Amino acid sequence: MTQNRRDFIKTAALAAIGSGIAANKLFAETPVSLFSINRSGKGAKLKLRFHPYNLQLKHVFTVATYSRTTTPDVQVEVEYDGITGYGEASMPPYLGESVESVTRFLQQVNLEQFSDPFQLEEILAYVDGIMPGNTAAKASVDIALHDLVGKLLGAPWHKIWGLDKSKAPSTTYTIGIDTPDVVRQKTLEVAGQFNILKVKLGRDNDKEMIETIRSVTQLPIAVDANQGWTDKHHALDMIFWLKEQGIVMVEQPMPKTQLDDIAWVTQQSPLPIFADESLQRLSDVVKLKDAFTGINIKLMKCTGMREAWKMVTLGRALGMKVMVGCMTETSCAVSAAAQFSPAVDFADLDGNLLIANDRFKGMEVVKGKITLNDLPGLGLVKL
Numbered sequence: 223m224t225q226n227r228r229d230f231i232k233t234a235a236l237a238a239i240g241s242g243i244a245a246n247k248l249f250a251e252t253p254v255s256l257f258s259i260n261r262s263g264k265g266a267k268l269k270l271r272f273h274p275y276n277l278q279l280k281h282v283f284t285v286a287t288y289s290r291t292t293t294p295d296v297q298v299e300v301e302y303d304g305i306t307g308y309g310e311a312s313m314p315p316y317l318g319e320s321v322e323s324v325t326r327f328l329q330q331v332n333l334e335q336f337s338d339p340f341q342l343e344e345i346l347a348y349v350d351g352i353m354p355g356n357t358a359a360k361a362s363v364d365i366a367l368h369d370l371v372g373k374l375l376g377a378p379w380h381k382i383w384g385l386d387k388s389k390a391p392s393t394t395y396t397i398g399i400d401t402p403d404v405v406r407q408k409t410l411e412v413a414g415q416f417n418i419l420k421v422k423l424g425r426d427n428d429k430e431m432i433e434t435i436r437s438v439t440q441l442p443i444a445v446d447a448n449q450g451w452t453d454k455h456h457a458l459d460m461i462f463w464l465k466e467q468g469i470v471m472v473e474q475p476m477p478k479t480q481l482d483d484i485a486w487v488t489q490q491s492p493l494p495i496f497a498d499e500s501l502q503r504l505s506d507v508v509k510l511k512d513a514f515t516g517i518n519i520k521l522m523k524c525t526g527m528r529e530a531w532k533m534v535t536l537g538r539a540l541g542m543k544v545m546v547g548c549m550t551e552t553s554c555a556v557s558a559a560a561q562f563s564p565a566v567d568f569a570d571l572d573g574n575l576l577i578a579n580d581r582f583k584g585m586e587v588v589k590g591k592i593t594l595n596d597l598p599g600l601g602l603v604k605l
Contacts, residue, residue: 266303268333268345270363272296274321277312277550278578281408283398290315293550296324296359297581300366302339307370308582308602309558311362312522312549312573316499319358327352327359339371346528357502357525364526365558365600372599379561380594383531389564390592393571394420394444399427402434413439417590418470420570424450428460432467444568446473449499454483458490465492471568473518473545474498485513496545496568504529507536516543516567521559522551534565548573557584557600563592581605 298309451457478500494515545568
């Protein structure tokens, strides 16, 4: 077999996995020596392990409805034939999950019934069907499986998906709601390191927040109202004012229950309006087409990388803009989301930068830009 033939078969295998096509037959008929990981996997079984891990925030994190200094988290490992994939479930309060609920869910997951980790569609459909909801718990398994499969293939997921890592965008850095002095200090600390900021709004000090930041930097700003504006006329007035201040996009200006009002605002808005709380899973995308300009995809809400990639594809097909976001997470989940960042318009992947006890090194932010490495899977190094 010529070198070109070998390269073709390996590329075809990667493409099959990346497009969601069952590649089991291809792998079965292809000599394992053609792949970077020379393992037969004969008799191997998938093994799931997990443990709680409390994320410690560097600063008090305040949004329109609450403040916190920690985020509960569960770290997950999926092992196959001596190779380990890493995942996690991060659970901010609004998600409605807890260490207890995630643990209960994961205790019901039996991966040992599967002998082929490449059957991602089959395995993750089984995980999704165990019970409704529990999206962060499901995402933790999904992320770990993707890391594992990428390692078995010897390729990072951005390559499996056919993406050019140099096209990854800059990530926003989030400035939480706080006093003017603290906001000014936080802004000065990061203004030289990032190319775009993200500001949480939705309380009665919105203009003060923006004016405080504008007193120290003219960087582009994305804003997230976190459903904080309840009157559509006020929301539209704010958006026009924000446009004058150099804001470039707005997330979730109004409560998700007011979809008609959001659509009215979006139709008249001078800025793109992105769905956050209104968007959970793939089935929501079509429903939001006429109410929002774009969608913000978060792994913890959509059950992980498998569904996130489908949401990217569907959003683009519907003519919508696409954004990738995150919770406060370790570099594990952030690096998972970063794998499809070259395909999006905006990125808010600073969750790992907000914590003081990261367990991994993975995706990095270099001069404000998302920078992916070529390590297999999620590109993680355990610290």
